[in-house]
Amino acid sequence: MPDLTALETAFETAGHRLTRPRRALAELIEARDGAFSAADLVADAQGRRLGIGRATIFRAIELLEEIGALERIDLPTGEHAYVPCGPAHHHHVVCRRCSRSVEIGDLGLGALARDIARKTGYRIDVHRLELFGLCPDCQLASVPA
Amino acid sequence: MPDLTALETAFETAGHRLTRPRRALAELIEARDGAFSAADLVADAQGRRLGIGRATIFRAIELLEEIGALERIDLPTGEHAYVPCGPAHHHHVVCRRCSRSVEIGDLGLGALARDIARKTGYRIDVHRLELFGLCPDCQLASVPA
DNA sequence: CGTCCAATCGAGACTGTGTATCACTTGGTT
DNA sequence: AACCAAGTGATACACAGTCTCGATTGGACG
Structure with missing residues (x-):
């Protein structure tokens, strides 16, 4: 198969x-x-x-x-x-025009979350980071100048 | 008034x-x-x-x-x-039990976003970070031991 | 390869969130 | 006090996602 x-x-x-x-x-x-x-x-x-x-x-x-x-x-x-x-744990960057997306790794966010936990006193179980913008192709397509 | x-x-x-x-x-x-x-x-x-x-x-x-x-x-x-x-630009930490939340500042996320933009080639317009967990009070309440 | 049945499916009813419409009301300005 | 654009409530509507139930099927096993 x-x-x-x-x-x-x-x-x-x-x-x-x-x-x-x-x-x-x-x-x-x-x-x-x-x-x-x-x-x-x-x-x-x-x-x-x-x-x-x-x-x-x-x-x-x-x-x-x-x-x-x-x-x-x-x-x-x-x-x-x-x-x-x-x-695996990761986050996404999504193109707001064509919806194509790429995964990015943790990039120090886990450490940031621990830092935030320490400062706020919260016990942090889940975090979510999402980024939106234009992918390289759509940047080209939208700058006709 | x-x-x-x-x-x-x-x-x-x-x-x-x-x-x-x-x-x-x-x-x-x-x-x-x-x-x-x-x-x-x-x-x-x-x-x-x-x-x-x-x-x-x-x-x-x-x-x-x-x-x-x-x-x-x-x-x-x-x-x-x-x-x-x-x-002001900020993010939230939300307690998943009582929903109380605290604001946190940018904490280097802007720089992280720029870093991601450089690595992926995306032009990043919006990012959102949300953290969920237990606030100090609810941690106490949920650990009766 | 045929049997079998738990997993899955399709149809359609249902729930819940959020929006659109429209005639009526009201804040606040003159 | 009068005016009217901004705002309101009732209600219908649009859409996402879930639930139910009888019918179907993947794939395990003989």
């Missing part, structure tokens, strides 16, 4: 069935190459008449999130988006 | 009318002393039979956010919460 994409493999290695809808969704997500909303995925699936139900799409997203193959991003608008990623 | 709370003052100085519903909401928010959801505020208002419409509550939250007197927090659960704050 070769030719499994990263997300398909993620389903399998986490001990979940590799069903037809899940394969199709993995493909759609990987074809997007960047952050996407649940609505994007629903639209993609409907557009290709794959016959995949809305609930299945939300369930797949939820599952991939639990597995750690997908992470939820909170856009500045308040909407949710999801971006494929590896399981 | 003395005795204006911080949020009431925020409405006024931003050039908006200080109406009865807005005063009441400012009071409710300040009484909460921490992060709250829109639903919390709706419940508070209904509980006190203030006769304030749902739409008015959402409009007040939106307005306070524009003014910079309130900031939206994206909880790890995906829900939205709001926390009163000053207009």
